[in-house]
Amino acid sequence: MRPRNVFAIIAIFLCTSLAWAILGTNIMSRTYSSGTDLRPRVASNWGTPQQQTPPVATSDQILQKQVREVVNGQNVANVVEETLTKPLTLERSRIRVGLDLEQRKKGLLWFPTYRVAFQGDYLFRNTTASDDVTLVLKFPAADAIYDDLTFVIDGRAVPTNALDGAVTASVRVPVGAAVRLQTGYRSQGLSTWQYVFGENVTQVRDFELAMQTDFVKIDFPQGTLSPTAKSRTKDGWRLAWKYKNLITGSRIGMELPEKIQPGPLAGRISYFAPVSLLFFFFLMLVITTMRRIHLHPMHYFFLAASFFSFHLLLAYLVDHISIHLALVICSLVSVFLVVSYLRLVIGPRFAFFEAGITQLVYLVGFSYAFFLDGFTGLAITIGAIVTLFVVMQMTARIDWRGDEEAALT
Helix, strand or coil: CCHHHHHHHHHHHHHHHHHHHHHHHHHHHHHHHHHHHHHHHHHHHCCCCEEECCCEEEEEEEEEEEEEEEECCEEEEEEEEEEEEEECEEEEEEEEEEEEECCEEECCEEECEEEEEEEEEEEEECCCCCCEEEEEEECCCCCCCCEEEEEEECCEECCCEEECCEEEEEEECCCCCEEEEEEEEEEEEECEEEEECCCCCEEEEEEEEEEEECCCCCECCCCECCCCEEEECCCCEEEEEEEEEEEECCEEEEECCCCCCHHHHHHHHHHHHHHHHHHHHHHHHHHHHHCCCCCCHHHHHHHHHHHHHHHHHHHHHCCCCCHHHHHHHHHHHHHHHHHHHHHHHCCHHHHHHHHHHHHHHHHHHHHHHHHCCCCHHHHHHHHHHHHHHHHHHHHCCECCCCCCCCCEC
């Protein structure tokens, strides 16, 4: 091949790479500029991340104090009342949580929304000097829906008040006696669910939390405790946290799994596309040189355009259909363009076998490697090594000292 043709192919490759960079940037910009507006809308319609805290039981004791003050030059003694609030000791916690994943799509992004069923069984001990006890359960999120709310004290429903994001009830508990609170609700949230013991380092006694998920891919947010026991179920996991006497500043939490984001995925595939085209051009040069087939730089231009059509169509197709179906359609379109073109330029055998299979491996295969979360780089590296091996075997008998058109010896 003439040097000027090589330089022309390099120019075609560089121009196409620039086009892919512009396309990838456009996809990312379109995705994340809308994503900043979409997340608050999803949160307002569905719910926000939830952080449930344990209920609090307090007792108010009224103390009388004598205060002396000077009135008209005379010392006057007045009796004033002061309210002293003391917390009751939380002796036992039995909690059950069910998380059902229901992901929602807005624009080019999927959001990990969920439904939660919460049930708590708590035992308090009145270690104060008063029998007037107030129990308060703070809701995990202010702007959320709570259905099927239960608030049962010692086996009976009591009148409650809902105010400032909490539900409260007042009962009489003899000094030294125990009071049992059973509570629960159904709600919905976004991204994470957490159970927070307290703001700072807190002592937790006789604690058990059982969590059931309907999804397999689980992850725990940073700063949370790992479960003490877990087992697989048909649809998800059964997790448990059990402690006799724990002192911790950590919390319990679950991070809901996210779907593959079609917009960012299409952007990453576009950014990586020059690597696919580089492998394709390299193999085409090797194969055509060995078989003494002449391809003009204009042929390489149309091949590059066929590759670019894959990513251009993908960028706008993922807005309307699933990413998997979009990849299948884009692959068929791009392969059809290349095969049908080279069938006329060279012939059916070269078009379907050498060019078609090469395009399937380096365009379609490398694109699907981005679905292998955490293994994309490894998969592409293995593909590159296999390519190197195949090319080395194909060209091992070429006499590189002779003419570039040398045949196999």
